[in-house]
Each structure stands twice: as C-alpha cells, then as structure tokens.
Amino acid sequence: MNVFVIGIGLIGGSFALDIKANYKNTTVSGIDADDEHLEKALELNIIDKKADFNELKNADIVIVSIPVDAQLTVIPKVLDIISDAALLIDVGSTKEAICSLLENHPKRRNFLATHPIAGTEFSGPTAAHVALFKGKTNIICEVEKTAFKLQEKALEIFQKIGMRIRYMNPTAHDKHIAYVSHLSHISSFMLGKTVIEKEKNERDIFDMAGSGFASTVRLAKSSPAMWAPIFKQNKANVIETLEEYISNLERFKNLMKQDDFSEIYNEMENTNHIKQILNGIK
C-alpha cells in the first residue's frame, strides 16, 4: 500500500507510525513545506522516503495534516493529482470551510473529512508517537459524500489504530468544537499572557506556580501557525463562545465585588459536575 502523508507533525507523523505498525508492505512517503521536518521524520523512521506532489498519482491513501488555511489550497490540488481509486483524508480542526469548498469538486467522493481528537500542545515530527489515537474519538463529517469503498478503507484503518467514530455534520462540528476545544486554547493563551505581563519583572514569582497553573496554561504552548488559521475559519462560533465566557467571568467578578460569596460557592458547586463529564476523557 502506498501511503502519502502531507504535513509530518504530531497528527500526520502519528498516523504514519500507526499505519506502518498495522499494515505490512506499506510505504509511507512524506511531503512537508519544511525540509527539516522531512529529514527528522526520515531519521525517526516515521516516513520511508520523501516525495513530490507529482508522485501522488501513485498513492492509495493520502493524509493531509497541515494548517487549515493551507488545506484550502493544497487539498483541491492533491485531489486533481490522485487516481480515481485513491482516498484523501483530512484531519483539520475545522470542517465547514473544507467541506463547503469541495462540495462540487469532481473528486469529492475521494475525500473524507475527519477530525481526530488527539491534539496536544506539542507539534512537529518529534511529537509523533505510536498509539496516539488509541481510545480517541475521530469525528467524520459528510461520510455519505465519500465513495463507499473508500469509507470502508478509512474505517478499517481507524478501527485498527483504536479510534472510536462519531458522525456529525460540518456546521455542528464547528459550533461544538468551538466550545470544547477552541475556547480552551484562548482561555489558556490569555491566562498565560495575563500572568507573564504581570510578573515580567519578578521572574522568581513562577516559583509560586504549582501543577494547577501548569495544567491550566498548558495549551498556551500550542503552535500559533496551527491555531491562528483555526480561529480565522471558525470566527463566528469562536466569538460567540468568547462572549459567553467573558460574560461568565464578569458575573463572577461582580459577585465578588458585591461580596456575594454564597452565590460564588453555588457557581463552583454547580460546575463541579464537570467531574462526571471528564471521567470519560483520556
């Protein structure tokens, strides 16, 4: 099987490793805008060889894992090159823009829109590892628009690497992911910014930070090159989540100003319910 991975970072690289581990006689070729990523991926045996776009005509499967703005130019170009039997899987964190762009593409049936919920704050080929996807959710959008045989091929891969599948339309995906992923990134980045600004002249103060702070600002380590395009593509939904978040913070602040600490107690107690919700998340 000829597999091409375009964008050898955490997600693309981990797919490469898992596919090699599960399929004999598979060659994984890598394409990346950054040649250092390709060299590192070769050195780490994530890919078997480097490739050019014109070699994509020999692909059985292409996985595109690049920033969501670059997807919009790269994916149509790749669809034009690949054979009628090939499958192109995208793994971007927004689904409406790409699905809408490809709606009338002549190779729409060769495309499968997915979002594996497996990102971390790390990026690049050194972040890739075997079994990243085990037990994780993969959201598939507009599955009915993909050729049946190619759906089957994709589902076999996802099953072998241990993912559970959820089907959703792109609009619902982008709306809900704004709450459970995109907003967390902004809350974390802005928390990091607030503390860094305040403490920039007193570096020792970070001695006072414990594991709670580290956990809450973890996502502020994430790659701006990946996240700025996500916020751009999901602008309306993300602004809505931010407005609700800010309004909840304002309410909390006003309760404090009014010395209404019993209501603050209630707010926290009601939110403790997140314990049950988080139990299922790895």
Added chain:
Amino acid sequence: MNVFVIGIGLIGGSFALDIKANYKNTTVSGIDADDEHLEKALELNIIDKKADFNELKNADIVIVSIPVDAQLTVIPKVLDIISDAALLIDVGSTKEAICSLLENHPKRRNFLATHPIAGTEFSGPTAAHVALFKGKTNIICEVEKTAFKLQEKALEIFQKIGMRIRYMNPTAHDKHIAYVSHLSHISSFMLGKTVIEKEKNERDIFDMAGSGFASTVRLAKSSPAMWAPIFKQNKANVIETLEEYISNLERFKNLMKQDDFSEIYNEMENTNHIKQILNGIK
C-alpha cells in the same frame, strides 16, 4: 513527638503520612469537623487516633489545614491551648488575613505561616498520599516572627519531606498567588460553566472533548468550601487579576472581529514563552 493535624484532607493528611514516615516514635492525632474524614483517616493509617481540642495542650506540633475562613477562628483558639514550646503551622492559600489577625497575639512566636504549593483538584483524606511535597515549594511568611527554635523544627520537617523554601511577606504572597493560582481556578471554573451551559442539552458533545479541554478545566473539580473563602480573603487582588484577564480576552475577541489574525498570531507566539517558565514546574 506528639503531632496534631487539624483538618485531615489532601494537605493535612499528606503531612501526617510524611511525618510518620520520617519520624520514629511519633503519634499523629487528628481533629476534623467531619467525623467521616476522621474514620477514613484512621482506616487509611493517616492518623493514629482521633483527638479533642483540649488534648492539644500535649502537642509538640500542630498543623492546621482547614478552609481559610475557619482558620481565623480556630488558630487563635489553638494558640491559646498549646504549650509555650509547641509549634503551630498553618498551610492556607492566603497569608495576609491570618498574619494580620495574629500580629499581637501573645503566642505569635509559636505560629509559622506557610503555604505549600502542592494542592490539586482533589480533597479529603482519600486524596492524601506520601511524598506529595517532594520537590514542591513552601512559601513561608514573616519567618522572623516565629521563635528561632520553632523555625528550626519546622525547617527540619520541610527539608526531610523534600520541600524547597521561599520567604516572602504576606502582602506580596497574596498579590502574586492571585495570578499564579487563584486566577487559574476562576478561569477554569468559568470555562467549565460556559461549556456545560451551552452543551447541557447535547451530552454527546463531550465526546468531542480531548485532553486539552480536560487539562484546562481540571481545576473546576476543586472544592467550593475551600475556594470561596480564599476568594473572599483575597478579594482585592483577585478582582485585579480578573479585570486584566477579561481585558486580554476582550482584546483577543476584538482582534478577531477586526480580522487581525496576524496580531492574534503574535499574541500567541509571545505567550508561547510560557514553555520556558513551566519547565521548572512539576
């Protein structure tokens, strides 16, 4: 050595376990407003026996680890009971209120104000464990107001259980801890609230949440009984951090509304610097 722990939760219980592991011939007696906590602590061998306040006159060391509002009534009462040679250590997350309350207490020299940066989102005796404090920071306030021999005794314990010590005045402590701890808790609670409110009719949506969301809302599992009094005692500092945090979120939202995604990129890139800062935090 006769050690009394008042409040057998994560912090008090873990001190009990570490002291028993490091000091032979030590009896740890427990006092707790919740008798179930005491029974559980006995069952888990965290304490050797239950005790009453009037037994505190036999104490060599008393550790008080209860909510910071309860501290203000309990600690003066305990100081009145203990002997002139006894040491009382408090471990609360605010330091100004208790230090100021005890400023002219006749037993002020028997008191040591500390804040071990070792909290987690878990609470109660079942959360206590050996070596919780290993490698963690303990902030000591107004050390010069504690009798020299009692300082020595406390430092020996902290050293044996592996803590590193930072000295700070109570005002600076409360100001900085608002940024690196108290604000994180509010950002996390309100993130949890925002998502729960939005998704309450679509429970399956949490299937879309990954490890990033789990990390960012982890602190929203924390105990309201512990945290409402902290916010109350550190009201002015916490409101200041909240205002700066909200203002940074507003700025991010406005950049999105203006489609200034290159400035959003810069904001994230500048905050990526948190990586270096977090490297030292366990």
